[in-house]
Amino acid sequence: MLEKEILNTEEKILEAAKEIFVNEGSAGARMQEIADKAGINKSLLHYYFRSKEKLFEKVFSITFSKLITKILNIFESDEDFFVKLEKFIENYLDxxxxxxxxxxFIISELNKKGNNIAVTILKSSNIDFSIFVNIVQKEIRDGKIKDIDARNLFINILSLCIFPIVARPLIEEIIFEGKKNNYEIFLAQRKDEIFNIIKSTIIKI
Amino acid sequence: MLEKEILNTEEKILEAAKEIFVNEGSAGARMQEIADKAGINKSLLHYYFRSKEKLFEKVFSITFSKLITKILNIFESDEDFFVKLEKFIENYLDxxxxxxxxxxFIISELNKKGNNIAVTILKSSNIDFSIFVNIVQKEIRDGKIKDIDARNLFINILSLCIFPIVARPLIEEIIFEGKKNNYEIFLAQRKDEIFNIIKSTIIKI
DNA sequence: GTCTATAACTCGATAGAC
DNA sequence: GTCTATCGAGTTATAGAC
Structure with a gap:
């Protein structure tokens, strides 16, 4: 019962902190704002996490590992590679x-200069990229796809999926003259576009 | 003479401010740091630009318009479309x-919530995307390229060029295990990769 | 665990001398 | 135009009551 209460407050804080940190960045976030959003007092934040820095560390670490897991695990089923690819693009864009x-948030924090907690977390996360490389190389050996560089494939997929989301304000304004609706329709339609591009880079002729 | 002195100080400030704002973001930047980098006193910053906000406005505006100009003007020559494309990718990646x-910096500032100066500048910049659309449509009419959506083409090119730069810390660590050199070699080799991908989306068969 | 009050400090901004 | 000194608002962090 007491334990549950602790977890509840801690989770409330983490949830609120995530939203504020993600929206404002580590430098722009305010402890007061996080406390307000969590519906608690500012000093409770320090009671649970000691400092803003430590709270950020926790939030970044959780958020980062969730994102990475989603990216790396999705190619690990036994389905046909092209089916996996299509599903990945579909799910990931959603x-x-x-x-x-x-x-x-992730990319921006990782690019900050100085002794960067985000980079420290990244380095200590020991992500195993070779899993992806092995999957791709198996497909190549089996003659299912062209002999391509798995690193290029990986970067191509992420680029085409992530950039339009990250650069949304720019794209929305320049291409769609600020019309939010048009941007969203366009993005939904881009799933096929991205899949077809990636397919064309790996398909055997 | 006096005028030149003014310009020099102003330029020194703008240059220093650009570096600090770009590295730290608007929220993370410190006026003291900008003053130090410019080799002047903090109060001089206020003398020239009144407030941190106004200084940021100036810096963002200059930096943004430089970047946009480089993107939109490069397709405006009379050369063959594929040549222009290859040159653009080459130059732009450099x-x-x-x-x-x-x-x-640009993308991050544009994504900030609240009354966002960066977005205001973007909206007032009146970028004419139709120039690009017209160039592409002419190529289509002339039978030089496939009947594609210019907006998709534009986003594909930018995605493939910009994302690997922006996500550098992530890519460098995950794929190249922190080896800076390997990342740089890989990036140089990607020029061809990007050109070939884009080419395959527009070439007539 | 949670709150109020407040200390300690950072930082943008200004006053005023030169 | 440029500098030194300093104010004052805003923020993180802590002390101490309940």
């Missing part, structure tokens, strides 16, 4: 669309 | 590589 500020 | 934090 996730990105619903969490549009997360990738910006 | 520019991005030398100014790796600029796109992150």
């Amino acid at each position: 996730i990105l669309f619903k969490n549009r500020f997360i990738p910006m | 520019i991005l590589f030398k100014n790796r934090f600029i796109p992150m």
Whole structure:
């Protein structure tokens, strides 16, 4: 019972902190704002997480590992590679669309100079990229796809999926003259576009 | 003479401010740091630009319009479309590589919530995207390229060029295990990769 | 665990001398 | 135009009551 109460407050804080940090960045976020959003007092934040820095560390770490897991695990089923690819693009764009500020947050924090907690977390996360490389190389060996560089494939997929989300304000304004609706329709239609582009880079002729 | 002195100080400030704002973001930047980098006193910043906000406005506006100009003007020559495309990718990747934090800065500031100066500047900049659309449509009419959506083409090119620069810390760590050199070699080799992908989306069969 | 009050500090901005 | 000194608002963090 007591334990549950603790978890509840802690979770409320983490949820609120995530929203504020993601929207405002580590430098722009205010402890007062996080406390307000969590419906608690400012000093409770320090009681649970000691400092703003430590709270940020926790939030970034959780948010980052969730995002990475979603990216790396999805190719691990036994289905046909092209089916997996299509599903991945479909699901991933949906996730990105619903969490549009997360990738910006991650990338932006990782690019900050100075002793960067985000980079420290990234380095200590030990992501195993070779899993993806092995899957791709198996497909190549089996003659299912062209002999391509798995690193290029990976970067191409992420670029085409993430950039339009991250650069949304720019695209919305320049291409769609600020019409939010048009941007969203266009984005939905882009799933096929992205799949076809990636397919054309790996398909055997 | 006096005028020249003014310009020099103003320029020194703008240059220093650009570096600090680009590296730290508007929220993370410190007036003291800008003053130090410009080799002047903090109060001089206020003398020239009144407030941090106004200084940011100036810096963002200049940086943004430089970037946009580079993107939109490059397709405006009379050369063959594929040649223009290849040159653009080549030049643009070089520019991005030398100014790796600029796109992150622009995109990051544009994504901030609240009354956002960056967005105001974007809206008032009146970028004419139709120039690009017209060029593409002419190529289509002339039978030089496939009947494609110019908006998709535009976003594909930018995605493939900008994302790898912006996501550099992530890519460098995940794919190249922190080896800076390997990332740079890989990026140089990607020029062809990007050109070939884009070419395959527009070439007539 | 949670709150109120407040200390300690950072930072943008201004006053005023030169 | 440029500098030194300093104010004052805003923020993180802590002390201490309940």
